[in-house]
Structures are given as structure tokens and as C-alpha cells.
Amino acid sequence: MDAIDSRIIDLLKRNARSAYGDIGAVVGLSASAVKRRVDRLLAEGVIRSFTVQVDPATEGMSTEAWVELFCRGTVSPTELRRILSAVPEVVYAGTVTGSADAIVHMRSRDIPSLELALERVRVAPNVDHTRSAIVLSRLVNRTAG
Amino acid sequence: MDAIDSRIIDLLKRNARSAYGDIGAVVGLSASAVKRRVDRLLAEGVIRSFTVQVDPATEGMSTEAWVELFCRGTVSPTELRRILSAVPEVVYAGTVTGSADAIVHMRSRDIPSLELALERVRVAPNVDHTRSAIVLSRLVNRTAG
DNA sequence: CGTGAAACTGGAGTCGT
DNA sequence: ACGACTCCAGTTTCACG
Numbered sequence: 380m381d382a383i384d385s386r387i388i389d390l391l392k393r394n395a396r397s398a399y400g401d402i403g404a405v406v407g408l409s410a411s412a413v414k415r416r417v418d419r420l421l422a423e424g425v426i427r428s429f430t431v432q433v434d435p436a437t438e439g440m441s442t443e444a445w446v447e448l449f450c451r452g453t454v455s456p457t458e459l460r461r462i463l464s465a466v467p468e469v470v471y472a473g474t475v476t477g478s479a480d481a482i483v484h485m486r487s488r489d490i491p492s493l494e495l496a497l498e499r500v501r502v503a504p505n506v507d508h509t510r511s512a513i514v515l516s517r518l519v520n521r522t523a524g
Numbered sequence: 525m526d527a528i529d530s531r532i533i534d535l536l537k538r539n540a541r542s543a544y545g546d547i548g549a550v551v552g553l554s555a556s557a558v559k560r561r562v563d564r565l566l567a568e569g570v571i572r573s574f575t576v577q578v579d580p581a582t583e584g585m586s587t588e589a590w591v592e593l594f595c596r597g598t599v600s601p602t603e604l605r606r607i608l609s610a611v612p613e614v615v616y617a618g619t620v621t622g623s624a625d626a627i628v629h630m631r632s633r634d635i636p637s638l639e640l641a642l643e644r645v646r647v648a649p650n651v652d653h654t655r656s657a658i659v660l661s662r663l664v665n666r667t668a669g
Numbered sequence: 670c671g672t673g674a675a676a677c678t679g680g681a682g683t684c685g686t
Numbered sequence: 687a688c689g690a691c692t693c694c695a696g697t698t699t700c701a702c703g
Contacts (some may be wrong), residue, residue: 380582388576388578388583391575391576392575392576392578393573393575394573394574394575395540395541395573395574395575395576396540396541396574398696398697398698399697399698400696400697400698408670408671409670409671409672410697410698410699411670411671411672411698411699411700412670412671414698414699415670423582424579424582425578425579425582425583426576426577426578426579427576427577427578427579428538428539428540428576428577429539429540429541429574429575429576429577430536430537430538430539430540430574430575430576430577431533431536431537431540431571431572431573431574431575432571432572432573432574432575433533433537433570433571433572434569434570434571434572437525437568437569437570438533438570443618445590445620445627456660456661456663459663460663460664463663463664464663464664469664469666470664470666470667471662471664471665471666471667472662472663472664473588473659473660473661473662473663473664474659474660474661474663475590475657475658475659475660476657476658476660477655477656477657479657481663482590482657482659483664484629510622511622512620512621512622512624512627513620513621514618514619514620514627515601515618515619515620515621516601516618516619517616517617517618518601518604518605518608518609518617518618518619518626519605519608519609519614519615519616519617519618519628520616521614521615521616522615522616522667543677543678543679544678544679545677545678545679553689553690554689554690554691555678555679555690556679556680556681556689556690556691557688557689557690559679559680560688560689
């Protein structure tokens, strides 16, 4: 993971379909050398996957919410992961410092389906209550480069 | 945007470097038919871009925080966007319902640089105060498929 | 890490429905 | 208008130096 690797990743973030030769021309390597590095970065797990960034709105997932999760007693992160992974609307979740135990980012088609998903989180054992904030407008989204 | 488009997007999410012919073999179309659909989806903005999903930890961005933003008086979403876009550590932001005006997802190398970035957000005009929650452990991350 | 050759893919045009 | 087919330039992928 040297400086050239970083530059290659930077270029791939902007366009994951760039030809290896084009990348090589920028960073000063041959196409095969670039491919070898990309293969290595994939094997090492630095590059998780090649994906497309889709407009959530046109994909029919225009309703978003941030949910703070408050639990009774102590809930292990492992159990929280199990609960939250089961709800497909959960896009991102993490345990946090502060009064809440975890914060959850949810994305769904509309308010009713969001409410349904929220209900599925709430009924989980040891979940005391939740505090939700519906997203009104997205300001910044650099999630994938 | 029909059922086949959805399936194509689904396949591209999993591997954005799939050959059009391979995608066509799965959805029952020829390579050129798939390409035309992908080009159309790109032109329509349904597909925003082809990117790579990089492991934030190995990229040296292991510190994350959620920040609630409280403003004085009324701040337009446009101005908030301008302020937050200027801080590269801001990964995601949106205006929300509830007591906070906006919620911000930040990602940085370490605590000191996170504090610096937070300071840049705080000094913006009309920002009254912020409430931060540092992420202890990531539970779910389905941000990019 | 670079070079070269073989196989494959992408891009554009054309035709049929 | 949309999908299938064909050709050629360009790209990927492998060997080896």
C-alpha cells in the first residue's frame, strides 16, 4: 500500500471502469502492472468491490431517517448487529458514545414502509426506545467517492 | 426503468466490471441491448457513477462520528450545503425533522483531525452548537450495495 | 516491472420486428 | 423505438524476459 496504490484507488473511485492502460498512463506504469496492483488490493481487502452508485430517489428509496437506539441494560454489539442486519432498510449502523447505544441510518420507499422497518427494530429484545429524525433534504453525499 | 433495468442495476452493484454479455446472459438480453440500457440509465442519472468501495480502515479513515447541527435562526439548506461541502471529512449530511437542523456523518483519520474538521463546521456563521457521537464500532454497512 | 501475443470485450452501424 | 447481429479497434490476461 504505497503512494501509487493510493493514486490508483483515487482514479478508480472516480471511474471504476477506467482501462488499466489509462490508469497506468497517469501513474506511470504499464497496464499489466496496474492490474497486478488492483488484483492485490482486491485480495488484501483494501478494495471491497466494484459497484455502481445509484440515485436512491429513482431507485424508489427516497425516504431516509436517522434513528438513535436506546437499550435496556447491556446489549452486546454482536447481538445488535444480528438484530439490525435482519432489517434490509438498515443501511448503516454503529455503536456510539453518548446517551444512545447505537445510531442507525435507514432508507426505504416511503414513510409507511419506514415505520414498518422501525417497528421491526423496536420489537427486538432489550431495545427500550428509539428517537428518529426523518431526512428532509440531502445536503452532501460522498458515501462512495 | 422496468424489471430488467432493476436486475441489471442489481448485478452492477455486485460487480461493476461485469461484461455486458455476462449480464445479458443472466437477464436474457444481448450484450448490446444491455449496453444501451446502461447508457440510458447513466444519461437519466439513475446510475450516478461507477466506483470502488474501499475499506475505510485500510485507507486510514477509521474514526467516524455523527454530528447534530443546531443553528441560530433560519439557515437555508443551500447555505448548509455550501458550508458542509467545504469540509472533506463530511461524508453525508441532510436536514432533518426534530430539534436539530441537520445531521452530519463525518469520517477522518483520527480524533485530532476529526476535531479540526468539527471546528471548521462550528465556526460557520449561524451555527449555534453541535452534538457529537463518536462511532465505537461499525455494525452494519450496506452503503454501496 | 515491462513486453508481446491471444482471447475477449466494447463501441458503432445495420437490419428486422 | 427496441432488440439482435456483425465487424473492428481497443482492452484484458496470460505467458515469459
